[in-house]
Amino acid sequence: MPEYKGLKMPAKASAEEMRQIHIEPVPDDQKVEMAIQYLDEMRKKFRSFVLAMESCVKCGLCAENCHTYLGTRDPNNIPTNRAELIRKIYRRYFTLEGRWFGKLVGAEDLNLDIIEQWYSYFYQCNECRRCAHVCPFGIDTCEVTMIGRQILHWLGIVPKLHASVGAAMERTGNHTGLTKPAIVDTLEFLSEEIKDEFGVDVEFPVDKEGADIMYVPSSADFLLNPYTLMGAGMFFTYIGANWTIPSTITEAGNFGLLFDQQHTMRHNFTRLLHAAQKLGVKKIVWGECGHGWRAWKMYLPGMADLPLRWPITHIHDEVAYYIRTNQLKLDPYKLGRPVTLHDPCNYVRACGLAETMRTVIRACVADFREMYPNKENNFCCGGGSAILFDDPEMYQLRIKFSQKKAEQVRATGVGKDGNGILCAPCSICKAQLYPMVEEHELGVEVKGLIDLVGMALVWK
Amino acid sequence: MTYFIAQILPYITVTVFVLGVVYRLWRWAASRIVHNITLSPFPQTKTEVAGIYLREILLFRNVFNFDRPLWVGAWPMHIALLNVIGGHVVGFYFLGKQFVYLGASEALSKYLSNLLGTVFGIILLAGLLYLLYRRIAIDKVRQVSNPSDYLMLLLLISIVSIGNFMRLVPEYGMHYEPVKEYFTTLILFQPAAIPEGNPFFIIHLLLAQILIMILPFSKLMHLFGMFGMRWIENRVYKEPAPGLPNVDVAAARARGTGLSSASSTDVA
Numbered sequence: 001m002p003e004y005k006g007l008k009m010p011a012k013a014s015a016e017e018m019r020q021i022h023i024e025p026v027p028d029d030q031k032v033e034m035a036i037q038y039l040d041e042m043r044k045k046f047r048s049f050v051l052a053m054e055s056c057v058k059c060g061l062c063a064e065n066c067h068t069y070l071g072t073r074d075p076n077n078i079p080t081n082r083a084e085l086i087r088k089i090y091r092r093y094f095t096l097e098g099r100w101f102g103k104l105v106g107a108e109d110l111n112l113d114i115i116e117q118w119y120s121y122f123y124q125c126n127e128c129r130r131c132a133h134v135c136p137f138g139i140d141t142c143e144v145t146m147i148g149r150q151i152l153h154w155l156g157i158v159p160k161l162h163a164s165v166g167a168a169m170e171r172t173g174n175h176t177g178l179t180k181p182a183i184v185d186t187l188e189f190l191s192e193e194i195k196d197e198f199g200v201d202v203e204f205p206v207d208k209e210g211a212d213i214m215y216v217p218s219s220a221d222f223l224l225n226p227y228t229l230m231g232a233g234m235f236f237t238y239i240g241a242n243w244t245i246p247s248t249i250t251e252a253g254n255f256g257l258l259f260d261q262q263h264t265m266r267h268n269f270t271r272l273l274h275a276a277q278k279l280g281v282k283k284i285v286w287g288e289c290g291h292g293w294r295a296w297k298m299y300l301p302g303m304a305d306l307p308l309r310w311p312i313t314h315i316h317d318e319v320a321y322y323i324r325t326n327q328l329k330l331d332p333y334k335l336g337r338p339v340t341l342h343d344p345c346n347y348v349r350a351c352g353l354a355e356t357m358r359t360v361i362r363a364c365v366a367d368f369r370e371m372y373p374n375k376e377n378n379f380c381c382g383g384g385s386a387i388l389f390d391d392p393e394m395y396q397l398r399i400k401f402s403q404k405k406a407e408q409v410r411a412t413g414v415g416k417d418g419n420g421i422l423c424a425p426c427s428i429c430k431a432q433l434y435p436m437v438e439e440h441e442l443g444v445e446v447k448g449l450i451d452l453v454g455m456a457l458v459w460k
Numbered sequence: 461m462t463y464f465i466a467q468i469l470p471y472i473t474v475t476v477f478v479l480g481v482v483y484r485l486w487r488w489a490a491s492r493i494v495h496n497i498t499l500s501p502f503p504q505t506k507t508e509v510a511g512i513y514l515r516e517i518l519l520f521r522n523v524f525n526f527d528r529p530l531w532v533g534a535w536p537m538h539i540a541l542l543n544v545i546g547g548h549v550v551g552f553y554f555l556g557k558q559f560v561y562l563g564a565s566e567a568l569s570k571y572l573s574n575l576l577g578t579v580f581g582i583i584l585l586a587g588l589l590y591l592l593y594r595r596i597a598i599d600k601v602r603q604v605s606n607p608s609d610y611l612m613l614l615l616l617i618s619i620v621s622i623g624n625f626m627r628l629v630p631e632y633g634m635h636y637e638p639v640k641e642y643f644t645t646l647i648l649f650q651p652a653a654i655p656e657g658n659p660f661f662i663i664h665l666l667l668a669q670i671l672i673m674i675l676p677f678s679k680l681m682h683l684f685g686m687f688g689m690r691w692i693e694n695r696v697y698k699e700p701a702p703g704l705p706n707v708d709v710a711a712a713r714a715r716g717t718g719l720s721s722a723s724s725t726d727v728a
């Protein structure tokens with residue numbers, strides 16, 4: 001646990017680890033100067049950032065609408081104050097009022113302490129965008145966090161977790177470093193599991209040339225969320241699709257969005273396009289991952305540098321389509337357990353999946369209970385932007401960040417008899433909530449949405 | 461001094477204001493919308509987008525939904541502010557007779573003009589005092605405030621207090637006609653001296669000009685920023701069509717995909 005003047009922060013990647021993701025860390029005596037230069041580049045590019053810097057009225061509305069502030073009551077976790085960590089520097093160097101009036105208008109010189117504060121508080125933001133959703137003007141503190149993290153990345157300051165994932169992406173095309181043999185092995189094992197549990201034959205074709213559909217699952221599904229992969233396999237088998245999973249990009253997520261939206265994010269975009277080209281598919285279907293779906297749905301078209309040949313949809317959209325057109329036979333009574341839905345922020349505030357998820361869950365579950373607030377007003381689970389750090393102090397923060405979520409789940413009553421299900425159809429939500437439902441003793445089991453589809457399918 | 465405030469400063473004020481606002485807007489326009497960060501649920505038509513703008517501008521819907529105590533002060537304050545600003549323009553231009561066009565008599569119109577000015581002036585002052593109270597007394601608001609946030613409110617409160625004072629204390633009141641004449645000479649670039657030696661009017665005029673000059677360099681730019689931000693985040697987005705290529709579910713179910721003939725397990 002690195003300690004820096006009482007700031008909470010995750011372990012940093014070493015210089016060697018930074019070099020693996022193509023960054024030569026900037027020495028301390030040049031950090032300030034370089035940070036200002038990078039900040040200047042970013043502010044000239046991003047209007048969303050400039051507007052967040054220049055039009056906040058400091059009304060304080062965003063404070064109690066951010067779960068990180070609600071959980072910690074740390075003033076720097078108030079969205080506008082998180083942004084202020086950069087804003088005071090921005091004012092000092094890039095505005096007339098800041099240069100002339102300094103502290104009076106909240107302008108400050110940059111120093112190493114402030115850079116450490118950036119690291120601490122930009123990695124305490126879940127990039128959930130509830131602040132953008134509630135602000136009277138739509139000021140998006142998530143954009144400020146993203147730009148803060150980008151600058152930190154260029155300076156050579158990235159959490160170990162994010163840097164190691166970045167390196168794994170480059171090595172294997174997925175976050176967990178799965179190689180093709182491991183992928184094939186796991187999928188064969190899941191086929192057997194499906195046979196044992198559901199009695200149906202499901203094959204997972206890998207790298208099948210000439211497939212119509214390329215399904216891109218989250219790599220975490222291979223290790224942590226097997227039922228999500230099994231559900232997807234069962235769905236594609238049920239509808240008789242000619243589908244495949246690519247081994248070169250077995251990753252629905254894209255950590256590039258979270259710490260390096262330029263090189264790292266673009267790298268995996270390119271991998272996807274190569275895979276689709278090589279396999280000759282007609283459509284790409286996306287697996288369960290919140291930040292990932294945001295990256296691929298909203299960011300890819302602008303970064304691909306060419307009009308995309310392949311339509312990309314989310315598996316929830318596809319399942320919902322077949323439900324609406326009455327082509328799937330689902331038995332909502334099979335499960336027999338109460339279920340509530342945690343809306344992944346990226347789905348509901350950035351990708352428009354709120355109604356789609358409800359179409360699916362209502363068809364699969366008889367006892368479905370909404371939690372409040374929900375849909376686009378939902379609170380983040382506290383794991384967003386993969387701040388899933390295990391250092392003891394950061395882990396304590398994760399518990400605090402998920403406090404609001406725990407209250408919401410408790411209020412639904414699904415965990416009263418200890419057999420509830422908390423459906424959280426996003427890999428990061430799942431990774432955060434598996435331990436958090438235990439910490440908060442919620443009496444629920446965490447599942448994805450496609451898991452429930454697989455369980456409810458009626459085959460004969 | 462009075463000469464400077466009344467006959468020279470107004471030209472400086474307008475220049476600083478116009479150049480300042482243009483400079484800021486130019487800086488915003490020079491940066492780009494790099495990624496698609498539209499907020500969902502996505503509006504499907506331009507009309508829906510306009511609806512979002514309108515409900516936020518006219519009703520402060522987000523403030524209403526997510527911070528009711530703030531709305532109680534901010535919304536009436538803004539409505540009063542817009543009316544006060546509008547009232548200054550319309551009232552002086554028509555000398556208080558604007559309501560004649562709506563069918564009122566001249567006397568009634570002047571009476572209404574005065575009444576509305578007083579009412580909105582008081583709401584505005586009350587709203588501003590309440591916002592100042594929040595900033596001082598409520599932890600989360602105090603924690604996000606810079607010195608300039610307080611100064612801005614104090615400046616506004618001073619301007620409005622003096623305005624209200626002139627309205628409510630007839631000895632120091634201003635009549636519409638001389639003020640209109642003064643502004644007319646200003647616009648014609650032949651500035652005349654301020655007619656009555658009313659110190660409150662001079663201070664009011666000075667502070668208002670300071671406010672107008674500060675505006676482009678302050679958070680008051682939010683009145684433009686809000687459009688800039690919403691322009692990025694509230695736009696039409698159409699989903700790609702669902703439905704998978706070469707999939708025929710009925711045929712697949714008839715074939716019994718997934719069901720090996722050898723299997724005798726009944727899961728349904």
Ligand code: HEM
Pocket residue numbers: 057058059060136137516517520523534538541542545591609612613616680682683686
């Ligand atoms: C377009 C929609 C607008 C919205 C949603 C909006 C919202 C707000 C909010 C939330 C505050 C913060 C109050 C506080 O806690 O201090 C504020 C302050 C203020 N607004 Fe607006 N505003 C809008 C337009 C305008 C316009 C058009 C003007 C000017 C004509 C204006 C002038 C002010 C002033 C003078 C303040 C007080 C500043 C201060 O607190 O120091 N606003 N506004």
Ligand code: SF4
Pocket residue numbers: 055056057058059060061062063079080134135136137138139604
């Ligand atoms: S809600 Fe928006 S305007 Fe108000 S303090 Fe937060 S970021 Fe600033």
Ligand code: SF4
Pocket residue numbers: 065066067068078079082124125126127128129130131132141142145380
């Ligand atoms: S993005 Fe989410 S976590 Fe980050 S400041 Fe905004 S509300 Fe808080």
Ligand code: SF4
Pocket residue numbers: 126127128290291343344345346347379380381382383384385386426428429432
């Ligand atoms: S982890 Fe889940 S809830 Fe949290 S930001 Fe991602 S999508 Fe949101």
